[in-house]
Amino acid sequence: MDVYLKVMRQDNSSESFTLEHLRSISSNMIFAGTDTVSNTLYWGMKLMILHPEIQDRIYREIEEVVGKERLPSNAHRNNMPYTEATLMELQRFANIVPLSIFHSNPVETTFHGYTIPKRSIILANLWTVHRDPLEWPDPDKFVPSRFLDHDGKVVQKKGYIPFGIGKRACLGIPLAKIELFLFFTTILQSYRITATPQENEFCLNIQNTASVVKPYKVIAIPRM
Numbered sequence: 001m002d003v004y005l006k007v008m009r010q011d012n013s014s015e016s017f018t019l020e021h022l023r024s025i026s027s028n029m030i031f032a033g034t035d036t037v038s039n040t041l042y043w044g045m046k047l048m049i050l051h052p053e054i055q056d057r058i059y060r061e062i063e064e065v066v067g068k069e070r071l072p073s074n075a076h077r078n079n080m081p082y083t084e085a086t087l088m089e090l091q092r093f094a095n096i097v098p099l100s101i102f103h104s105n106p107v108e109t110t111f112h113g114y115t116i117p118k119r120s121i122i123l124a125n126l127w128t129v130h131r132d133p134l135e136w137p138d139p140d141k142f143v144p145s146r147f148l149d150h151d152g153k154v155v156q157k158k159g160y161i162p163f164g165i166g167k168r169a170c171l172g173i174p175l176a177k178i179e180l181f182l183f184f185t186t187i188l189q190s191y192r193i194t195a196t197p198q199e200n201e202f203c204l205n206i207q208n209t210a211s212v213v214k215p216y217k218v219i220a221i222p223r224m
């Protein structure tokens with residue numbers, strides 16, 4: 001924002017760096033950058049309730065790499081492959097932007113033999129990509145180890161595209177990954193997350209183009 005304002009002041013005849021654009025970019029950032037991360041974390045905590053063994057393994061990794069006396073920082077990420085793999089599996093499983101966002105083609109084009117008339121509405125079905133059984137055996141199961149090799153190192157997979165793909169992929173990827181890692185590990189460092197049996201079922205709720213978990217209550221037990 002500071003850089004933007006500086007450029008606006010330097011060249012007040014610019015058609016690109018205007019107050020109107022700044023307002024629009026700022027609201028885009030807030031819209032695209034808040035619900036996405038918090039919604040992923042809602043899914044994450046629900047999945048930790050449903051998979052206490054995965055939650056315990058993450059806690060052990062936090063204990064080993066971060067300890068109890070300091071807070072997790074982004075510098076710890078590379079040394080925490082199981083947590084990283086869990087966050088990747090979380091994004092695959094949750095598919096919080098299942099149909100990506102709307103795109104359009106200004107000119108007629110052909111793709112894999114299909115003619116797409118100009119100005120079509122184009123949605124990429126990320127949900128199907130992340131539930132393709134050829135790429136992900138047992139796709140409806142939450143299995144962080146899919147993203148680990150035999151040596152326990154994180155592996156990248158071709159069919160993993162929670163942030164979209166190509167030129168118009170998510171602009172906030174580095175920020176989103178840092179936020180997810182920090183919130184997730186900081187919560188799990190301090191609390192064991194559990195729930196009453198009534199809360200222990202899984203309710204998926206599709207709202208507009210976002211997939212969200214139905215609101216649920218947790219019991220957060222402080223870790224000593």
Ligand code: HEM
Binds near residue numbers: 164167170172176
């Ligand atoms: C878990 C978090 C997030 C997920 C899963 C996510 C996912 C996505 C997806 C699927 C798209 C559409 C890509 C496409 O059309 O191919 C997108 C676009 C975008 N995202 Fe994110 N996003 C996240 C967080 C953020 C954050 C933190 C920011 C910024 C602060 C952000 C900013 C944007 C912007 C500006 C676009 C539009 C890019 C363009 O049209 O060129 N996102 N995001």
